[in-house]
Amino acid sequence: MHRPLRIAVVGAGPAGVYTADSLQKADIDFDVSIDLFDRYPAPFGLIRYGVAPDHPRIKGIINALHRVMDRGDIRFLGNIEYGTDIHLEDLQKHYDAIVFATGAIKDARLNIPGVEAENSFGAADFVSWYDGHPDVDRHWDLSAREVAVIGNGNVALDVARVLAKPASQMLETEIPDNVYQGLKASQVTDVHVFGRRGPAQVKFTPLELRELKSVEDVDIILYEDDFEFDEASEKAAEESNQVRNMVNTLTNWLLEQEDSPEGTGASRRLHLHFLEAPEEILTEQGKVAGIRMQRMALDGTGNVRGTGEMKFYPVQAVYRAIGYFGSAVPDIQFDEERGIIKNDEGRVLGANGKPVQGLYTAGWIKRGPVGLIGHTKGDALETIGHIIEDVDHLYTAENPDEDAILRLLEQRGVEYSDWNGWKELDNHEINLGDLATESGPVERERVKVVDRDEQVRISRAKSREAAHS
The missing domain is CATH 3.50.50.60 (FAD/NAD(P)-binding domain)
Structure with a gap:
């Protein structure tokens, strides 16, 4: 095959990042091109939005995930809602394999x-x-x-x-x-x-x-x-x-x-x-x-x-x-009792109980909301092991060009964010922390931006400037 294997990972929390990172580091004889999608303008999923902010060790986890994404060999595409902004058939057209790492955000x-x-x-x-x-x-x-x-x-x-x-x-x-x-x-x-x-x-x-x-x-x-x-x-x-x-x-x-x-x-x-x-x-x-x-x-x-x-x-x-508890993923078989995507060691199963070509899952939506970060890493390795095993049967993308998915999002008016946009938002939150420190009683490393529209505005500011220049 003369082009990289195109892989979409849906969910930019720890499971999604570890899956993408493990694929890039795998000892394989072919290249991979990975896009990491998330419904939020900012990455890191449950680490950003599901852990108490007074845990200093969480900062270390985010820093580690940031270093992985900052290498530049994994593309982040945020503020994209799977099932609304983009659908399964879109991903199947542009990618050879899709990994769902959407996590679990509801209460049992x-x-x-x-x-x-x-x-x-x-x-x-x-x-x-x-x-x-x-x-x-x-x-x-x-x-x-x-x-x-x-x-x-x-x-x-x-x-x-x-x-x-x-x-x-x-x-x-x-x-x-x-x-x-x-x-x-x-x-x-x-x-x-x-x-x-x-x-x-x-x-x-x-x-x-x-x-x-x-x-x-x-x-x-x-x-x-x-x-x-x-x-x-x-x-x-x-x-x-x-x-x-x-x-x-x-x-x-x-x-x-x-x-x-x-x-x-x-x-x-x-x-x-x-x-x-x-x-x-x-x-x-x-x-x-x-x-x-x-x-x-x-x-x-x-x-x-x-x-x-x-x-x-x-x-x-x-x-x-x-x-x-996990949430159902559009167009994917879901186990309502366990709150997971129906799968066999990370291979997504269809209505007939057999693996669906090119579809995989990792993290809590695969195994249920149990285990710590270390379990998520091992879980990701199991899933990518099967992707590598199945590689000869994955060449299904009709339009694998890396820019094609961006053109589709732009045609649909999706205001997606990217990694540079996240770094703009990241720096903005750090600057808010500096301002709060100057006028307040304690030192603050950052102040989180809450409003989604504001996150998007900050993340896309430079791309808007470029479009109007």
């Missing part, structure tokens, strides 16, 4: 009465708000004083920490002004985090847990009755350093609390509850008025069973942080 559903009440929120929506997502309302109702967070994963702790943390401590991050003002006006005094299993079965990481202790003016409150361990729990602590660290940290906090049962007198409290499962969100006039939890007991295997004992908590808002 919690099937209990009252879940649709006003002030019953999905954690993913709240995360999108405080991360300055361009498609989320700028206002968030933080009038509740007592709040329940359901879940024992990292997202639950992120949500709880942001709710409890003084706004002044968040100002040093990249949050936009509307988020800072919202958090500053928050009425929250007590945040209750509920996990249905015990301390040895929590899903958050030791680093996430320890970060809670660094929050000023917040007391961490634990409950002795929640510290129940069965044979499986003890075995897990013996065999896993992470589990042992988590249990030791929580146990030490409990012992410290016994020495000062009145706490420090902080203005806010963060309560960690274990062995409690949600039964019903209670409402008054359509709004959250409380939550009923059932006491659980470990069954010897690390799993739990209900005891029938109920407890009521008078909360005025509920945040559901029980996991993410």
